[in-house]
Amino acid sequence: MPQSAHINRQILLASRPVGAPTEANFKIVESEVPKPGPGQMLLRNLWMSLDPYMRGRMSDAKSYAEPVPVGGVMTAGTVARVMESNLEGYQPGDLVMAYTGGWQDYTLSDGSMVFKQNPDMKRPSQAVGVLGMPGFTGYMGLMDIGQPKAGETVVVAAATGPVGAVVGQVAKLQGCRVVGIAGGAEKCGYAEAELGFDACLDHKRDDLAERLAAACPDGIDVYFENVGGKVFDAVMPLLNAHARVPVCGLISQYNATSLPNGPDRMPLLMRLLLSQRIRMQGFIIFDNYGPRYPEFLEVMTPWVDAGKVKVKEDVVEGLENAPQAFMGLLEGRNFGKLVVHIAD
Amino acid sequence: MPQSAHINRQILLASRPVGAPTEANFKIVESEVPKPGPGQMLLRNLWMSLDPYMRGRMSDAKSYAEPVPVGGVMTAGTVARVMESNLEGYQPGDLVMAYTGGWQDYTLSDGSMVFKQNPDMKRPSQAVGVLGMPGFTGYMGLMDIGQPKAGETVVVAAATGPVGAVVGQVAKLQGCRVVGIAGGAEKCGYAEAELGFDACLDHKRDDLAERLAAACPDGIDVYFENVGGKVFDAVMPLLNAHARVPVCGLISQYNATSLPNGPDRMPLLMRLLLSQRIRMQGFIIFDNYGPRYPEFLEVMTPWVDAGKVKVKEDVVEGLENAPQAFMGLLEGRNFGKLVVHIAD
Missing domain, CATH: 3.90.180.10 (Medium-chain alcohol dehydrogenases, catalytic domain)
Structure with a gap:
């Protein structure tokens, strides 16, 4: 057809x-x-x-x-x-x-x-893409909820996807250390060599938690959540006091037909939010930030044109x-x- | 001695x-x-x-x-x-x-x-008490993280405790509908008759989830979390889009020696934060808000003296x-x- x-x-x-x-x-x-x-x-x-x-x-x-x-x-x-x-x-x-x-x-x-x-x-x-919903999502979630400061460590998964790539590159432009997570050596190599991430870890290899801890020697200040599952499990123990966790997506869960087996870690997460004074916030880009789309375009368009955001x-x-x-x-x-x- | x-x-x-x-x-x-x-x-x-x-x-x-x-x-x-x-x-x-x-x-x-x-x-x-750490905790958690607006529904447990009583009374002063949760008829009666809560539910009675749903016909916009456990379970399905959940304490969990049995509801909570665009944020009062203590005293002292906060x-x-x-x-x-x- x-x-x-x-x-x-x-x-x-x-x-x-x-x-x-x-x-x-x-x-x-x-x-x-x-x-x-x-x-x-x-x-x-x-x-x-x-x-x-x-x-x-x-x-x-x-x-x-x-x-x-x-x-x-x-x-x-x-x-x-x-x-x-x-x-x-x-x-x-x-x-x-x-x-x-x-x-x-x-x-x-x-x-x-x-x-x-x-x-x-x-x-x-x-x-x-970068000038539409995915780019807007990465930019606003990072900047408005994540509030990255120079010298802080930002972690993002799906690092070569349209949201993760914007999150990481914009975080670099803010002076942050950026650690990505992606599936496979080719994506990770691209994130490091082309997108300028400080490190990118292959989630298909073993020992993600240990490798993430090694890549984040000062802990994690902003975790931009777009996958959930085992990546979040690896992130949790590394979250610093006053960390921010914008929740943009949970792709690892979307095809799940039931909740994982126990124990019930919901109380554990709440206790972590309390003891580390963490802000965790879900957002839906046009619902939360629709009126700020022009502002986003004014910032992002020249970055894309100049090759600062690839x-x-x-x-x-x-x-x-x-x-x-x-x-x-x-x-x-x-x-x-x-x-x-x-x-x- | x-x-x-x-x-x-x-x-x-x-x-x-x-x-x-x-x-x-x-x-x-x-x-x-x-x-x-x-x-x-x-x-x-x-x-x-x-x-x-x-x-x-x-x-x-x-x-x-x-x-x-x-x-x-x-x-x-x-x-x-x-x-x-x-x-x-x-x-x-x-x-x-x-x-x-x-x-x-x-x-x-x-x-x-x-x-x-x-x-x-x-x-x-x-x-x-009301002019010290607990009052400061209730006030700042509600006002800065909860950001209550007139007409919204605010729920707080431990409603007659020093934090919950401040949260509820200050929320009433902001024009909110306030639903408390407390243990026993005497405490609930006091919250309604003396503190001016619109309703207060006894968590020792059955069917808390159903009674809370009935007391919050427009859902919940702010849940001030200080207990966790079965109260949070009852709150979760009622949280409105853009709800705010300041996490101040989890008293129901403090004596727990292990996590509850499964399934693991952590993914469920994260999905709820995303789909309802909820902000959940832990805080420790003097760590987060120490410099604002004088500002709090300026507001709270006359309220206490005038009997607006009992x-x-x-x-x-x-x-x-x-x-x-x-x-x-x-x-x-x-x-x-x-x-x-x-x-x-």
């Missing part, structure tokens, strides 16, 4: 996954390209973002956002071109980022959660390959920001 | 408790009243505070403060009169609060962690009765701020 100017391919949630998603949870369908009604515009999606949060939308567990209904189009942010517009302020040819563009070729939009982009931007896919993309060609790519994302198989190239 | 002008009674940590402290963990000894050397003063302790944090100092588990050594004098804040002084700025007759006065009749001090009190204060014991003390007569009273405190047998009256 190639792309077409007349056919709208859509990837639907066919059923809710139990544990890791499989091909059977997705269904691709075709229909005619819709016509925009009054107050609507038609968007042609060019780039689509794949992000861990989408796993949560596939479940109907209580969460901050409504789940995707079974039979509904999978949710995604896209970079899109306006094809037709009955909406004031938008013209055919405009480049936009649509926060709810979805896993599809074409999207009808009333303009809500749509952000105009500079039509001359060098790399439009960055509007869903960007690595993992490009998947073709909308039809999104399900496989998304399953790989949850297992850490991507290397860099995962984007799907839908059309030019 | 009555008090004496020549004998200094001291209560020592005889051994470290396993689980709940017993009489055997304490030892009372007598010695001569010490003479202050150069740069020292001799304090006569009049009132001594008993607080849950002292349980932590009896253990040698890693914590924010050094443990009391076995054979050392138990730690406590006291209100004291200066008897002799070789220390500039202090005169015999001065009234002070000594943060490390200890479980003893007399204390040698070099003036560190000593705060002068108004000699005309109506009720000197309040310097270790105070209930549970007075134990005689230093020798401190161990029993402390054991009772850990089981919630006190009613109001527990203070030991040592001398006039």
Whole structure:
């Protein structure tokens, strides 16, 4: 099913996954390209973002956002071109980022959660990456909750992903010691050699706790949490007094179907927060920080343009390959920001 | 062993408790009243505070403060009169609060962690209560971390204790709905009738989770954590988006010798923080907020004088009765701020 100017391919949630998603949870369908009604515009999606949060939308567990209904189009942010517009302020040819563009070729939009982009931007896919939700997430979580100070130690996992890479590079720009955690020697080498991390540890090797302790001789002042699980277990004993733990994601838990075996360490965590006077805070980027998006862009855009914040993309060609790519994302198989190239 | 002008009674940590402290963990000894050397003063302790944090100092588990050594004098804040002084700025007759006065009749001090009190204060014991560490703890934890807004729901346990009573009354002064939790009908009745709480639930009765849900129809915006355990279990499902949880103490856990059985709910707590965007932050009052003590006193003193913040003390007569009273405190047998009256 190639792309077409007349056919709208859509990837639907066919059923809710139990544990890791499989091909059977997705269904691709075709229909005619819709016509925009009054107050609507038609968007042609060019780039689509794949992000861990989408796993949560596939479940109907209580969460901050409504789940995707079974039979509904999978949710995604896209970079899109306006094809037709009955909406004031938008013209055919405009480049936009649509926060709810979805896993599809074409999207009808009333303009809500749509952000105009500079039509001359060098790399439009960055509007869903370093200059979009993932970059904004890393930047605000680090700066507003993490509050890093020069000389402090910052630890971040998924270090070569679009959030972790921003966290680590921005922390370096603040004068921090930065220790990353990533899966495999290639990612770790990239984090150290290209992103400038002081160290990056391979979580697939043994003895993560011991290696992390050795890499953080002065303990940990900021742990940017995006994975949970065994990485957090290794971090806990190293957290310094007054440490800050922004909780952005818990990708290691998303496919879990039950809680781990005991003992119940919840009291242990609370006691740690108390005795070390730790601030731990969850956040959802546009919910907590939406109005500060322009401020973020003003800081990050020149950093990216000047190469102070480097960007690595993992490009998947073709909308039809999104399900496989998304399953790989949850297992850490991507290397860099995962984007799907839908059309030019 | 009555008090004496020549004998200094001291209560020592005889051994470290396993689980709940017993009489055997304490030892009372007598010695001569010490003479202050150069740069020292001799304090006569009049009132001594008993607080849950002292349980932590009896253990040698890693914590924010050094443990009391076995054979050392138990730690406590006291209100004291200066008897002799070789220390500039202090005169015999001065009234002070000594943060490390200890479980003893007399204390040698070099003036560190000593705060002068108004000699005309109506009720000197309040310097270790509503106007001292517990009141300061409740006020700052609520206002700085909890950040209550008018119309929000604030929940606090140990509601008639010196911290909880301040939290609830100050939250009422901010226009919040306040739900307390306490042990027994008498304490709950007092919290509602005298302290002005909107509701107070008896945790000794069944179905705490259901009763708390009924008392918080709009959910919980601020939970001031000072007990942990089953109260927190009841609070968790009611926490609203953007709730704040200052963690001040975990008295229900202090005598625990092992973690509860599984499953391991630590991932559940982290997921809750993320999905509800909750801020959870431990604090130790003088460590986090020491410089703001004068600011607190300026606000709280007129509230207490005007009866806007009411105070209930549970007075134990005689230093020798401190161990029993402390054991009772850990089981919630006190009613109001527990203070030991040592001398006039």
